[in-house]
Amino acid sequence: MGGFNSFVKLFIPKDRVFYSLFEDVAANLVEMGKVLVELVSSTDMAVRKDKTHLIERLEHKNDDFTHRIFVELGQNFITPFDREDIHHLAATLDDVADYIHGSAKRLDLYKVHEINDSVRKLADLIYQGTLELHKAIPELRTMSNMRNITDACVRINSLENHADDIYDMAIADLFEKESNNAGELLKMRELYQALEIATDKCEDCANVIESIIIKYA
Template sequence: MGGFNSFVKLFMPKDRVFYSLFEDVASNLVEMSQVLNELVATTDLAVRKDKVHLIERLEHKNDDYTHRIFVELGQNFITPFDREDIHYLAATLDDVADYIHGSAKRMDIYKVHNINDSIRKLAELIHLGVLELHKAIHELRTMSNMRIITDACVKINSLENHADDIYDMAIAELFETEQNAAELIKMREIYQALEIATDKCEDCANVIETIIIKYS
């Protein structure tokens, strides 16, 4: 009987670890996007530098979580949902972290003194998108309230559309008003990194929708 029990234990759902890791990633992203908003709200360059360093540390933490998800994928026979969906969700969540970090880093190395409304608005949309992701990911564990997940995904799609509009207007204004080519390139790169972060939130939402369609 003992042998049979250990055999059964071998196939016990070790998959719960994935929920915990995804929840850790989601919480870490909320913190990163919160710090990004604090960064763009301040004019104090020393404070801004501290925020950039904090985002960098959080991004490394995110890399560790992502690595652990991939390691678990390699070791676990049983997963809570399709392996490729787990892989893609982990990778796209990691992309969100990378682009939050990338935009903060660019503001720092390009010494952007004038953080304008477009940058602040895009940072706010990233934070709102990440909060919705956090909501959806915490529901994946039980899938008892699909409505929360679908509502969050719909909200993320509309936030991404809003970010596209802000980005288009910011770029148009930049080309109209910025005479200095170097400044123009710097600002465009920052806008792009921020906008891509919202795209990546939408990619995450799309994977989550794929998952719940398969399991509903």
């Protein structure tokens, strides 16, 4: 089947390849977000370890997609939209993957046994953000359904604001409860930061998508 797909790709106009690659990245990010939610929902350390390894493999897969986008960018004279926008969107999507992976890695490295509500809520907001990106990105192919793109971007902005509130409350709570335990305080603050930055990166992606549709709509 792989050979046939490669054969078919020979006949795809060269600028179309970017849409497919961005859609692959978006689908991969949804999978990463889903696995992160499963990871923080589990109390079984062996299950968590497996989920962390899976997120790591998905992050490597994401790196491959991003690399292919940059290679195509270097080889193609014709692109569906501005080269800087393609570069920027690929880089910001890759950042989302990096911070999902970073969050999972911190949970593992810091041996966080008790996963609290703040961590679970932030993980869920990241997952929701990846789902919205997955709705918006395929619409870039035709740009015929602008409403779908703008709605997804608005929802991502709202998710990020919600994540900021949860982050602020989690940090305040942390300083109140762990003020005498510097190690625990630093570990949890780093974890909260990685999770919150992942939602920021989803918003960065939404901003790039919005700037693309403003130019081409």
